Amino acid sequence: MNFVLYRKYRPKTFREIVGQEHIVKTLTNAIALGKVSHAYLFSGPRGTGKTTIARLLAKALNCQGRKEDECEPCNQCQSCKEIDRGVSIDLVEIDAASNRGIDEIRELKERVKFRPLKSKYKIFIIDESHQLTKEAANALLKTLEEPPSNTVFILATTEIQKMIPTIISRCQTFSFRRLMVPEISKKLEDILNSEKIKFDKEALDLIALSARGSIRDAESLLDEVVSFSAKNDIIKVETIQQLLGITDKSIILKFIEMIGKKQAKDAVEYLNELILKGIDPIELVKSLIQYLREILMLKINKNPASDSLFSILPQETVKSLNILAKQFTEAQIEEMIEKLISAQDKMKFASIVQLPLELAIIEFCKK
Ligand SMILES: Nc1ncnc2c1ncn2[C@@H]1O[C@H](COP(=O)(O)OP(=O)(O)OP(=O)(O)O)[C@@H](O)[C@H]1O
Ligand SMILES: [Mg+2]
Ligand SMILES: [Zn+2]
Known part of the structure; x- marks a missing residue:
């Protein structure tokens, strides 16, 4: 069996998000009330849901099937499907780790000038935003100070301490937390149940523990375990211990x-x-x-x-x-x-x- 769990099981609704309760609550309220900010900053450890929630927010805002006072994206309409496939023209995702310079931000500013083409909002997700160069960050700051209407910026970072304070103060900031062992373990359990794979609960706790709060890391480790198990194997503590090289x-x-x-x-x-x-x-x-x-x-x-x-x-x-x-x-x-x-x-x-x-x-x- 070969599949990439963390992609397959990326939540498609806010309801499926594990933990991050106050973030989900604040955002879903804002969506249902139509009161979204024009700039968000998602900070926190890796694999805790920043990109996932950023995409969910984008999907909900541009969803054509969502009733106005609801918050969940329908996952059926053209916009939702295009976002899932990564081809929506009104959602621009930039990885600042590889596009960190002033030229990229200039190009971004050019794109900001255009109104959304097909949807209500033009949405920019800037991942690893602490990696922007100083010039690029300052250029971005100007845009954040005078945001065009119907534009939403979502900045994500694992290292907020490296961001310039003026950008932070322009954004509504959410701090993502590490997930706890029972939370991670429960999601792994759900995944294995849908995949019809048997397991010992304790084995999942061990995976969750070793992931140190990151659901993605836990899912990747589970991926490894599943791909080297034979069909009908039960996932056992001993297997995980061997894999991790740890002692009981x-x-x-x-x-x-x-x-x-x-x-x-x-x-x-x-x-x-x-x-x-x-x-x-x-x-x-x-x-x-x-x-x-x-x-x-x-x-x-x-x-x-x-x-x-x-x-x-x-x-x-x-x-x-x-x-x-x-x-x-x-x-x-x-x-x-x-x-x-x-x-x-x-x-x-x-x-x-x-x-x-x-x-x-x-x-x-x-x-
Ligand atoms: N809070 C969560 N609830 C449910 N699943 C989650 C959560 N956080 C992460 N995941 C799982 O981990 C995968 C990766 O999450 P995501 O890309 O949102 O992490 P991230 O915070 O953006 O990490 P990074 O800082 O490395 O970019 C998701 O596809 C999903 O399967
Ligand atoms: Mg991310
Ligand atoms: Zn939709």
Whole structure:
């Protein structure tokens, strides 16, 4: 099977957008009330819906089938179909990463002068807008200051801090957020159900977690998994772990627990058992450091629920981490992390790869 999930499952209505609630609400209200701004700025991390929502807004504004007080595009009329196929003459999409100069903006300004040809609005989506050169940005600013009627600009960027403030202040700005694990996981679940592919829920959580808030990244990873699975295969945690080169969460947690209880002998034995099973000690130490860091964060954070790191982790993982956090003092975790980092360095050159890790564990447990 071969298909590009993130294109196939790009939302065609505002209703299908995951998260970004206040953005969807504000925009759909504006559309239904006919009160759209002439310039928007969508900022936020990659793969969170900026281009998708920009196109939806364009579609809704120029839709011929939409009733005036509704907000969703009909996806049936000629305008909607042309936008989907990327051939609408009243929607201009510019990638500022490759068209960043003054000439391109001059050309853009020429195009701005013309009224929309077939539709109500002429819409410009400028992606990666932080990449515009200074001259180009200033030229664009002039246009934003005196926008022709029936023109809507939608600027998108992953790096708003690189944009000139005068442009930002001319636009209605929306900050897109990273999506949380359950949100991403749910969308992956819907996709697999429509594709009639079986899966373990935990496998999807793992994909979602590794995507760090980007739905596109999660969908791309799922694409990879699906394309190398055989027909009728079930998508399993082990497959994803292999693909990502990560070690099972329960292994790491058990390991940390042994260290916390100062069971040096058990921990070293367990380590060697794992290595015999094929686990890469370098990956293992990396995961250990990651989890200890999260435990440390839990310890120093009085209100972990509000911390973005924990809001993207599955509930039960946070619960296990909390239990482990009680076994250690802050100073102990810091010491353990430092020991592991120096072991990690030494492992790259060690003739017995796991030896520096074993020594670190033994030394820590002595205290
Ligand atoms: N909020 C969301 N709800 C549902 N699907 C989403 C969402 N965000 C992203 N996606 C999925 O990811 C794909 C890519 O999203 P999109 O192109 O909108 O990301 P972006 O924010 O523009 O990223 P970039 O900064 O890399 O351009 C979409 O086709 C869709 O399948
Ligand atoms: Mg984009
Ligand atoms: Zn339509």
